[in-house]
Amino acid sequence: MKYPFLFLSLCAASVLHADVKLPALFSDRAVLQKSERVPVWGKAEPGESVTVTLGKAKATTTTGADGRWRVFLNLKAEGAEPRELVVQGRNRLVASDVLVGEVWLCGGQSNMDFPLSAFPIAKTEVPNSTNPQLREFRVKKATSAEPLEDVEGKWVIAGPQTSGTFSAVGYFYGKNLQKTLQTPVGLLTSCIGGTFIETWMSREALASDPGITEGANRARAERLAFDTYVADHKAWQTKFGREDRRAADAPVFAAAGIDTSDWKPVMLPGALDTAGIPEGGAIWLRKTIPVPSADVVLGKGIDLFLEGIRDYAEIYWNGRKIGTSDLTDVAHRYGIRGNLVMAGDGVLAVRIFNPAKGAEIAAKGRFQGNHYMLKGEWLAKVETALPPLKGEALSALPARPTATPYDPQNVASYLFNGMISPVIPYGMRGAIWYQGEGNWNRGYQYRTEFPALIKDWRAKWGQGDFPFYYCQVANFQARPKKPGNDWQAELREAQSMALSLPNTGQAILIDIGEEWNIHPANKMEVGDRLARIALAKTYGRDLVYSGPVYSAMVVEADKIRLRFTHTHGGLVAKPVSSEPNAAPLVRNSPGGELEGFAICGEDRKWEWADARIDGDTVVVRSAQVPKPVAVRYAWSNNPLCNLYNGGGLPAGPFRTDDFPMISEKNKY
Incomplete structure (x- = not known):
């Protein structure tokens, strides 16, 4: 009985190996660029003939020895009605409801990443957002030391059930273009909050300037050494039974209003053993936070910086989990959405799991929220305790590297490798970009890095000097009492200097920021100002797109x-x-x-x-x-x-x- 089954399994494996495969971008509801030369690519059996059709456009090729194939479709004459993208090899793939229109890449950090649902305007905008000709592909976060071949994500059509997930800036930008041009618009959104420009640059771009190369190489080396340590540490946990084993559900420790009479006071940041906490195991920390009145934070959210956490962590606000981290994470930044923030007392709870010894929140880095300090007295309670380390388990414990690396998302080229390289050379009209806050104190270096990124992306896409329109970072922090030097002013100057490159444009946002909110709510104006630039410079509309x-x-x-x-x-x-x-x-x-x-x-x-x-x-x-x-x-x-x-x-x-x-x- 086993032999027929084995035969069928081998046959199935052979067929699967021969199947034509497409990247996630070429899927149902995709938007393809209206152009004479639109690339479509994928994998198949070496030497296999592959034919791609969409409407009247058709192209055929033969895969190379590595099984890769690529064709170019002439979609210049295709209309706006939905079509099927058909790929025929030994098998047949069909992507349905595919549109041809204008595709724009939306890149950068949190002010591009924040979804429409995070802002008050969502209450009126989202219910009325039905638009089958406006779509977004959200690239799932991925970091990598080497370029990846594909991304995770799917095309989503704008509507009351979906528009809240769109990039807010991208949504208003795309909505404006679609309404004015009366053509489908696709947003290819690839952005992550709290990121440096260096992580979005390829190795080739970083190598273009010796002043950048040294730091980039060091950052990668420190990250790789730390990743080796993490892998060794996790293997050590398994070998010596030091894994995390929960003793109770999170609400028992994290919910507001629980009895804390048996919790012990502890001063943070600092070592937890000062409160008699075992050196290894799962420990809960909690602090009551008097949230300022509505005129300060209500509806704006809270940023938390807990950079001293060294091990596994879970963060809860009033019993609701808002973030997690493990050994690979360094920054430990967490956001509490505005709809979760209410005036009065809130409870911040942190679960730390230390599989080894020396549980602590180290007295270095930021340990604060954006409206108040977190330093001071907390309450602590043990969930599970691990026995003290000794013998072979102690001697085999991997040594933590002395250099603390950047988080993977901020290592030079890691997000380019994971979230940009895999979507190249997807056909698009151009890119919009909102980033810079992560480089707030490195304006002088940004002068070199930003143009290098633009030129490198253009070279790798092979579409000439495609439009690259970007936001100058908005005003933020306290008003100055005296004129002088400021970090963000130098960063904004560096951004403006990129206008020396051809086919660039800058949306000035110096008037829409909020004093203590780095994520200003007026994303409609941001999208509209970017759209003005594109409509004037790319699509030839007669309108004002720049201030004085x-x-x-x-x-x-x-x-x-x-x-x-x-x-x-x-x-x-x-x-x-x-x-x-x-x-x-x-x-x-x-x-x-x-x-x-x-x-x-x-x-x-x-x-x-x-x-x-x-x-x-x-x-x-x-x-x-x-x-x-x-x-x-x-x-x-x-x-x-x-x-x-x-x-x-x-x-x-x-x-x-x-x-x-x-x-x-x-x-x-």
Whole structure:
């Protein structure tokens, strides 16, 4: 009886081996770029003939010795109605409801990644979002030391049940394009929050500048060494029975309102054995957090930074799990969504599992929330205790590397390998990008890295200088009391410098940020400003897509006159007002009509300046600077500024000087 079964199994394995296979991108509900040369690729048996058709477009090829194949379809004349993408080899694959239209890659970090459902506008937008011609493919997070061949994800059609999962920026960008162009729009979204630009760059891009290469190579080496340690540590846990074995469900320890009379006080950050906690096992920590009133955080969410955790962790807010981490994680950043944050007392609970010894929250890194510190007295309780290490188990315990690496998602090229390389060369019109907060104090290095990323992506896609439109990071943190140097101002300048590359555009967001929320809620405006750039520069629509751009200056005795381009409709001093729930507004330049201008003399001491519009110029002066040499505008993390053009778009930060930057020595 066994032999027929074996024969059938071998036959089945042979057929499966010969099957034509497609990447996840080429699946039901996909959007393909309307173009003369659209790549479709996959795998099959070496030497197998493969034919691909969509509507009237058809192409045939033969797989190579490695089983890979690629064809190019001419979809320039295809209409917008749904079609089937058919791939025929020894087997037949069919992707249904495939559209031909405009495809855009949406890349970056959290401000691109945050879904529409995370913002208040979702309440009115999502129920009315039905649009079968707007679709998104969300690339699942994947990090890798080497380029992967495929990604996980699926195409999703916009609608009340799905639009909340779309990138908020991507959604409004795509909605605007689809409505204006009356053509299908596909969003290929590949982004992860809290990431550096270096992780989105290929090794070739990183190698283009020796100033980047050294740090990138070190980061990869430290990560690989740590990954080896993690693998050895997990094998050690299995061998010596030090695995995690739960004694009770999480609500017993994490829920609000439980009896904590038998919990022990412990000061954190610090070692837990000071409270008589066993050195190994599962330990619960909890702290009651007095959440500030609604005018501070209600509806905005909370960012938690618990960087001192060294082992396995689970994080709970009022009994609800909000995040996990294991040995491979270093940053330990967790987000509590705004809909989970209520005014009053909240309970933060942390379950730490230490399979070895020395359970602690180390006194290094950040241990805080975005509105309050977490340092101080917590309560602790043991869930399960492991016996003290001794003998062979102690001697065989792997030694933790002395160098603490970046989390995998921030190791140079790891996200490029996992989330960008596998989607190349999917046909697309261009890319939109929102990233930079992760590089907040490395603006000088960003000057080199950002253009290198753009040029490298374009080279690898092989579509020429495809459009690359991006967001300048929004204003954030406290208003400055005095003008001077600021980290984010230097980063924004580096972003603006990428406009020297062809076919680029920048959406200025210096007026839509929130003082203590790095994820401003007005994502509709972000998407609309990006869409303006694309509609004007890529699709030829006649509309204003840029605010005033500084072009030249002239010193006139005790004042400086500034000239601008993109003054469509003339320069405008927009009325200034305080952000909702923010401190009362204090003007820096009560004698002028424009805010945000600073001026200095040869001593390089900056003073707030009185600035007024004079035609298409701005005249800047200060009684404290009788012989001015330079001007800066909106040059701070969160400037008060109000220069716009008649098209309603803001001027971006700029400076007329070339003084040394405070970020010049900071490297990845």
